[in-house]
Amino acid sequence: AQTVTQSQPEMSVQEAETVTLSCTYDTSESDYYLFWYKQPPSRQMILVIRQEAYKQQNATENRFSVNFQKAAKSFSLKISDSQLGDAAMYFCAYRSAGRNQFYFGTGTSLTVIP
Amino acid sequence: SAVISQKPSRDICQRGTSLTIQCQVDSQVTMMFWYRQQPGQSLTLIATANQGSEATYESGFVIDKFPISRPNLTFSTLTVSNMSPEDSSIYLCSVKGGPSTDTQYFGPGTRLTVL
Numbered sequence: 001a002q003t004v005t006q007s008q009p010e011m012s013v014q015e016a017e018t019v020t021l022s023c024t025y026d027t028s029e030s031d032y033y034l035f036w037y038k039q040p041p042s043r044q045m046i047l048v049i050r051q052e053a054y055k056q057q058n059a060t061e062n063r064f065s066v067n068f069q070k071a072a073k074s075f076s077l078k079i080s081d082s083q084l085g086d087a088a089m090y091f092c093a094y095r096s097a098g099r100n101q102f103y104f105g106t107g108t109s110l111t112v113i114p
Numbered sequence: 115s116a117v118i119s120q121k122p123s124r125d126i127c128q129r130g131t132s133l134t135i136q137c138q139v140d141s142q143v144t145m146m147f148w149y150r151q152q153p154g155q156s157l158t159l160i161a162t163a164n165q166g167s168e169a170t171y172e173s174g175f176v177i178d179k180f181p182i183s184r185p186n187l188t189f190s191t192l193t194v195s196n197m198s199p200e201d202s203s204i205y206l207c208s209v210k211g212g213p214s215t216d217t218q219y220f221g222p223g224t225r226l227t228v229l
Binding site for chain 1: 145147155156157158159162172206208210217218219220221222223
């Protein structure tokens with residue numbers, strides 16, 4: 001089975017600064033999708049950003065961007081100009097193309113310091 | 115994106131009882147997913163529920179413990195049976211965004227505490 005590893009249980013960032021959350025995964029497949037989800041204290045999981053493995057260009061959504069290194073099986077999330085509302089648990093997730101099951105990492109708890 | 119609601123949002127139950135969690139989606143979806151998130155842990159898929167067929171359970175989860183119903187394309191229930199304190203978790207319902215999308219959307223979750 002695929003595994004997703006988030007090696008940073010907790011991270012903190014000063015408001016307006018930039019922070020990078022790490023994620024690595026293990027797979028033998030070549031076609032897959034990667035996701036970052038955000039889970040604020042209210043518990044609702046929200047999709048932050050997604051990346052198709054066949055695309056070399058890194059995905060970007062406003063202040064959120066990824067650094068996708070397919071050969072290294074690395075998928076980090078960069079949050080620029082951090083805001084207090086960014087404080088949440090962030091989960092990295094993997095999904096094989098053609099399958100429905102998601103594999104989630106253990107999460108990184110992000111604190112934003114005013 | 116799909117809008118998903120769950121009932122109840124939280125509950126405290128006694129050991130040995132059962133709780134049924136409801137999941138309602140604002141659009142018709144073929145597949146619905148049930149996840150468990152134990153305290154401080156990541157999400158673990160319990161089962162996939164297709165309308166009109168029996169749910170498919172992941173390793174470590176069985177129908178007798180987590181029976182699932184899927185009566186139509188917008189609704190599903192998950193029952194946690196004969197509960198023990200180890201069942202204390204957040205249970206999340208999830209759906210795919212659509213046949214042409216690879217993204218899943220999640221409900222707000224049900225926080226279950228078993229005493």
